[in-house]
Amino acid sequence: MMYYEELHNLNGLLVESRFESIGRKQVEDCPGISFKEELPDSRWEEYVFTSPDALHQEDTRLTPGPFKYPLVLRRSGARMLIMSISRKIVEHILSNNFLSIFSPRPHFITIGVDRLVKTTIQQPTEYALSFVHARLPAFGASLRSVSFYGDDLGDASIFRENIKYMTCFVCGLRKASGGTEIVRLGTDGFISFYMTSPARVLEVEEVLSFLREKGYLSTHILDK
């Protein structure tokens, strides 16, 4: 049996259930999921997910199943950030293991990445853009997408001048005051970050609060 102890790069999704709140018990009741511990000084929880299938490109000839993967959760009311070492594991859990407890299954919460990027350029905030991946719909097949990397993309004129042609779908944020990238966000609720220190989860939480306050997190549960 194999277990990835290293919580280094976490990838996952921001989801929402139709239940008024998601409790630890409900998560633990999902098949294959067991509670491990709370992350220090935070409201984040670590669970262990046991899967009969290899979900992280393991060579099953050398390492027979079942496979154990870390699962990191931050629950808040009906919303939940669910992370693991790859997005594929998270999607597998949502599509399979959660179904017996959550029906309809939790939905991805979209993040208004395009609006976030365009607003950040016009009205800089405490966060700076460290990465942007965008489509260029007007150019069609001739030029499909572009990526930009830097410490503060909004400060670069080449980026600002061409933003009107872009539909941004992934962006990275860092503190405008300095430091490394805190988190990478995707339109479909994708969240990714490096656990460079235990405090990183709190920084991610601050970013999520910022997104919620500014109205960038939109519920997928329509008409609610």
Place this chain on the structure above:
Amino acid sequence: MKVLDGPVFLSIHSRSKDRHRIIEIVPSQSIALKKWGPFSRISPIFRIVEFGKESPQEYSFNGKKQLFFIGPVHPERIIAQLSESSKAWLSLGLFNILVIPHTLKEAKNLEKWLEKEKNDPCAFEIWTIQNGVVLDQTIQTARKTPANLPTAVIGIGDGKYPSELGEAIAEYVPLMASTLTRSSSSSAKMCNELSDELIELCGFHEKMLAVSKKDINMPYRALDLMLTINAGLSRLASQTFAGTSPIFERECHFWSHSLLGIGVATLALRNIKIFLEKTLGQARIPQRFWAMSKKKENAIDLSREMPPDKDFLADVDLGETANEPVCPLISYFSGRDGWRGTTTTISAPLAAITACNSLRWSLLTLTHEFSHIVIGAILSDLSPDFSDPQDLSKFERLWKQNKAGDTLFEEIQRTLLFSILEMEQVATGETPDIRNDHNNESLKALFQKWKPQIEETMVHVFDFIYFYGKDVDKYINGIWSSWGTIPNVTSRIEDYIIRSICAVLSTQWRRGLKAEDLAKKDVEVCLENLNSTDFGGRYVIDALKIIREHWDDRIKKKVRARRQLVKIVSTYLFSKEIATIVRGEPEISGGTKDTEGYTLHPCYIEDKRIRNPLVFTEIYTKLAKPSPAFSLWMYYTLAFCVRRDE
């Protein structure tokens, strides 16, 4: 929630001995037909898989049951209120989810929840059924008082018109009044939006009639306008509101859906139409073109110079015009009209109801019809007024002056004339002599002869660059698959080849003399690939044969004669900024998979939102084989998940 393919049928019959209504769910239409009577009605409904269980294929309503008709509502809102043992089906009507609660207690709870739901309430009707006999109906339509009829409707009704118009106006007024009151009497947001749009539409219709009164061709132009509006409106009303409460009293004349109508499909179609209006319509390309082409600084000799690579349209300041409302089109399905766009209506074929997942019946074809509306308006400005000899003479002078027009507008008029003469010369082998044509009759005849070809060529280029993102494979596959459904077009294959190559020429024309050959090669490769798939259709083999045998002696010359038209559309009618709005989809997350960043799965109904119905339609319309369930899933996504609030 997964939708299963192969619909089952909900049918009601009137029992002759006591006139009681009998209801049943049967697996095929032919079974329902065995009991058919003069009051029978039927609608396909779709089974779902939820809580790991499939809805039944047949159901006889043994014992005492309650059947809830609920909608319009995203089914997940209702499913969340049900237990695992309840049964549910989906329909294409505005009552889009049918539920049989497991117990009468559960039925009571559902009814209470529906009554309390204040945030976007949905209408419902409950039938109490005993051994298949409908005992009674409880109607809770989430009703509100219908809006007062707008003054425009009353104004049109009270107006004075020539007698030939009387019948059309007499039909319009109650038709609009009924459509309006039916949509405004529901509390559902979707119906209210339609009601608001209809009120706006009445104002436009009133203005159109007032303008038409001043026209010398009156009353026939106005009559044509009213007949088109009436045809569209009556289909929209019948297809959308048939099968709403009271269900027994509202029959749909699309007979395969006579019980519940196709309200979800019409609302989906309307969402595509609204997107087109709010993006390309609001961009007001004809007005921008008009303003831009009259500016002195944009003057150019198109016969000698390469136009600059510039976003001409984006630079135009429309001023107050930008805030004026765009006249909404009436969208509907029609077996007779099929794909058709006019200045007041836009339609899709009835076959698309169960086959819109197939490339042959793709709803993306609507973009071609919408492009006709835009290009038609531009050509109307550019064309001479044939009834005005002065205008014709001015046009003739443009040709005789042997130099560029004073403005870009005049130069484009001169270029249009040049293209017409080229097309005529290639087609007949003779150069028309319009220089010695003192009464302009030849010019008039030539313009009238070639205007449809000019419009089609420009429309194909416009459609290709704005809606297909210059993706040759997608475009050629799309239009040739769609043409495959049209009977008896063998004689038009050459025209279709020319239009296809002209569209693709828009990506190559800056490459100089080889441009036509390069565009031809692109199209040929696509058609070869298409021929090896299920999409091919009857005409692709013939098209390849014509291209191979007649490229040098015929087709190339015809394409070259249209080169200037391609240049005009690519340079002066294309705006990168407008195209970004038309083709942008902030809800996709990237990726190179088939779904290009959408996380939706065909036939799985989820309330994930989308913002660009065209991109959604493009990405999920890839199959050759029509599938009613896949099509239903597309209509549900287009009707319930398109968001326009940002």
